[in-house]
Amino acid sequence: MLKVAVLGAGHGGHAMAGHLALKGFSVRVFNRFEEELIHLRERGGVTLEGAIEGFGGLELASTDAAEVIPWADVIMVVVPAFAHRWMAEACAPHIRDGQVVVLNPGRTGGALEFRNVLRERGVEAEVLVAEAQTLVYACRISGPARVRIAGIKRRVPLAALPASNTPEVLEKVGALYPQFVPAANVLETGLSNIGAVFHPATVLLNANRIEAGEEFEFYRGMTPAAARLLEAVDAERLAVARSFGLELDSAADWLLRVYEGVRGETLYERIQSNEAYQGIKAPKSLEVRYVLEDVPTGLVPFASLGELASVPTPTCRALVDIFCALLGRDFWGEGRTAEKLGLAGMSADEVVKFVNA
């Protein structure tokens, strides 16, 4: 039976560790902070409720990578994308030939950054690095060592780096998740990052009342101009993808495909008519994943890949610059530039070869 290391003990980590253990796989959890592991250790596993019911017992829950990484056949990384770099550094001393790493999900450039960190750290082991386009679960921690599974996706595109390894990765992790289907390459999974289109711009247009802690529904106040801004970001994302030979779904078409009952022709109408967006509360701070994850691991790589491919991305860049000023942070320095992804100096064609071959 496959030995699975689940890296991360947040909502997704709880769901994945519990579910895979319940399915009968051997599971160890690694997490950066002790705090999230206490209840898992006390209870010896995760109780699942909702779409999946049961208890999944864990072999170990540890903050010591040496106890988890070398032991595993498959390493499932389930942390916010801004923590991928830290996880790669934690793995580097322990990773070994034949292991498979899957980022759940990679956001934009996750596998590229992860592998680039391993290389920077001098890792010579033959490791397969891959990224899923999204997390398999819609889930929330619902109590100590307990997670509520609201839904399980039926189909999750996955790409290895390079894509020539995707079949081998799917063969190894298909036992865990039959939902995984091959994507063209990590540019396809990475540039399908719709969250980076929707979240930062919508936060920005509501920044004042978000920071003031007002309660409101995040998407229901969507206005025509706001939708135009999202469309401008989305058009840049699609143009960048096109420069790498990828024709991706627009955000508007993605809404139509993913949600039931979505109507209308424009992005504005489709967001307005999406009942799944009802009740989604706005964050009460600007320092949330909608910004801290989607800016550095979404908009920054959109812009940086665009620059590499000579595709203008003024709106993505503008959003990054404004969030730098708003939060007093250097998202260009923190974020996934072509350099961080190991792509510095490459042409668009060279990038395509690099991710495919």
Add this chain to the structure above:
Amino acid sequence: MLKVAVLGAGHGGHAMAGHLALKGFSVRVFNRFEEELIHLRERGGVTLEGAIEGFGGLELASTDAAEVIPWADVIMVVVPAFAHRWMAEACAPHIRDGQVVVLNPGRTGGALEFRNVLRERGVEAEVLVAEAQTLVYACRISGPARVRIAGIKRRVPLAALPASNTPEVLEKVGALYPQFVPAANVLETGLSNIGAVFHPATVLLNANRIEAGEEFEFYRGMTPAAARLLEAVDAERLAVARSFGLELDSAADWLLRVYEGVRGETLYERIQSNEAYQGIKAPKSLEVRYVLEDVPTGLVPFASLGELASVPTPTCRALVDIFCALLGRDFWGEGRTAEKLGLAGMSADEVVKFVNA
């Protein structure tokens, strides 16, 4: 007695035309649209109330520039800055030697753009073009041909283009407004455009509820991150000014100087403590002067002058780019770039010489 043409029949035009007529000057009003002139013609002038009380009779209120421009000694332009170009084009066929044009105010680059339009139109008349840093009045139209003057500024910096003409302009218009005092040059008046620092960024951070038509106080919801964004814009404005040899007041210091009872060290604290900002209602549309004027005649010239002087202005540029996307407009094309100001190809030193000599 000086013959004064007041160009524009909005709030400021009403106040200025009425007040100057009340002071005994001969006043004719020119306006682009008939509509704003109807009541002025019916009543034969403007009734002033508030800080000034009385009736100022007008010689004429016309949409025909030929009836107003050639007749005047002094041409006072009192329109939103985005209309300066139109006004310059309307004046071009009629303007004559010895006339003085004052933009009230110029925003950023008003006099430069106005004079550049006259040159483009082949005007050879020797005309003095100047700009005030702000409108003398705080005022609102309060009824047909009636305006309420809430306050009159005690001191309004003014600069001619070039600055060597400032004394001559002050000599001519000092009779109208003893408040006018000399500024170093039009870069000083233009780069003291605090509205462009405060307005677009604050609109952006509230864009969603503004477009949704919610009622709220524009400045009272100011948050620390919002103030950081304003400070980033302001720091870029000050850096651009410095590259032209100008040490200008920061927006935070400007608040302290202009308003009574402002407290605190930071821009955030000073905005929060400014009682004059209480009750200022947010606009209910994104298509308002806070955007349509302050982006193309504030942020665009900040950025374009910065580029000319090799001063980075990422935050100004970002705001312009986002408003382009939000409103589906090309503010870079509409706005006051160095080219529109007649400064294309100049170095910072050459610009300083150009505006001074």
